[in-house]
Amino acid sequence: MSSFIYEKVGFVDHTTERPGVYKEVILNDGSILHVPDEGEILDKGTPVNxxxxxxxxxxxxxxxxxxxxxxxxxxxxxxxxxVLEGNAMNNIGHNMFIVNFANLDSVELAHGVYDPVGKRMVI
Incomplete structure (x- = not known):
């Protein structure tokens, strides 16, 4: 298992003297352009890029x-x-082992039953 510690970016809000304020500029074709007019930038903030x-x-x-x-x-x-709990409850203190089988391609099953959902063999 690998180890991973995420290093936070430390996002900071962009703050201005007058947040959300725009001025209207009338263009030559008569359309209106809204240009930010928020005053002095108090904190540039963290870029979202x-x-x-x-x-x-x-x-x-x-x-x-x-x-x-x-x-x-x-x-x-x-x-x-x-398995350990079941063995302890039934006084089985030896011959405990667990093997997971994805399939039985390389195994010849002589006794027991293969459980394909649990990917295990029950003997």
């Missing part, structure tokens, strides 16, 4: 990979714990 959004997207992707790996580990540990 491919670099910052790509950083977030990479973090989300890496986190989803780790979540998937963790899910697989939890399932594996849950199965192992269930």
């Amino acid at each position: 491919a670099r910052t959004l790509g950083h977030m997207e990479d973090g989300i992707y890496k986190t989803s990979i780790l979540a998937s790996e963790n899910r697989d580990l939890l399932i594996n540990h849950s199965v192992r714990l269930a």
Whole structure:
């Protein structure tokens, strides 16, 4: 399992003296153009661009990979714990083993039953 610590971008809002204020400029063809007139920029803010959004997207992707790996580990540990609990409840202290089978292509089943949903053999 890999390790991943996401480094935050530290987004800062763009703030101005008069946020959301525009002035109208009448163009030669009679149309009106709205031009920002927000006054002095108090804080430039963090740009929202491919670099910052790509950083977030990479973090989300890496986190989803780790979540998937963790899910697989939890399932594996849950199965192992269930086997240990079952063996302890039935006084079976030896010959415990777990093998996962994706299919039986390389196995000749002489005794027991193959469970394709659980990908396991029950003997």
